[in-house]
Amino acid sequence: MSDHEQPPLPPNSRLSGDALPPVEQHAQQYETVRNAHETELIEDYVELIGDLLRHRGEARAADIASRMAVSQATVSKMIRRLNELGLVTSRPYRSLFLTEEGHKMAETSRARHDIVLHFLRALGVRDNTARIDAEGMEHHVSDETLAIMRRFTEKHQT
Amino acid sequence: MSDHEQPPLPPNSRLSGDALPPVEQHAQQYETVRNAHETELIEDYVELIGDLLRHRGEARAADIASRMAVSQATVSKMIRRLNELGLVTSRPYRSLFLTEEGHKMAETSRARHDIVLHFLRALGVRDNTARIDAEGMEHHVSDETLAIMRRFTEKHQT
DNA sequence: CAAATAGTTTAACCTTGGCTAACAATTATT
């Protein structure tokens, strides 16, 4: 047992990092992240389809593929999944459309995405960086934090 | 007839939400998120092992399993992977240790995690919520945003 | 109209990250 550089437990324990949280709380952190990962991609697809419909009038698989930088085969498979989940309707070789439920998810996701993006910009993050960070962060921001971000952005209007 | 070329800049769709970013920029958002997902779990494991070593003096697979709320089999498989990646050394039934490279990754990850956590608290997010959000957000925060968060937290010391 | 091009789907494959069940090794208890 190399007791080489064992931690000397500094008297001022604030020297490096926080203490370990209790096991149950710590476990809840990771579980919440795993849950978010399960819905993350679905949300991004549905949100993008909603955005394409709103801004372009139609949402084709090829557009999704190029905007997501993913193969068309990947999109095709995912569309089948979205269909099974009752989020989109699709006829072969036609534009996709959102179901009522899909539309609701798209709206919610877009609203959340916008709050995070606008918050980052209000903080002073450059636009391109803010867009990249928001795309990942959005799925891990609680309602509580979201509300605080929204208020912060309002107060810091430019 | 997809958006191959530059966006024709729609007339006046300022009614709800932002405009669609150019295809390449949009694609970069999703690509960055996918890349982050590839390293995310590894970082969490290495960071947790580092924390256990620092606070407990040893890092056992069983502790990781309970703190991550995951089966021991899952941890065992992941440890083999961390070993192959040269991030940890392990002898059966003994504590794990970090390699030089693993130690470096643990430090970097912990520092980033702390910046995000402290930032959320400085923003006014309750501690438990901040911990949960930080666990997921940390992997999607750019260096630029991280620097801004650090400065913000310093300025808003309580 | 025929041919070329663009869009979509399917099949076969891969890696990650979970799980359970069975077994093996170590450590603790009686």
Place this chain on the structure above:
DNA sequence: AATAATTGTTAGCCAAGGTTAAACTATTTG
């Protein structure tokens, strides 16, 4: 010392999310 409990490994399973290659359908163009 024997047994029980804890800890760790292995095998086999699964779903998600990617890939290429090939086939099929629709649209555009010569």
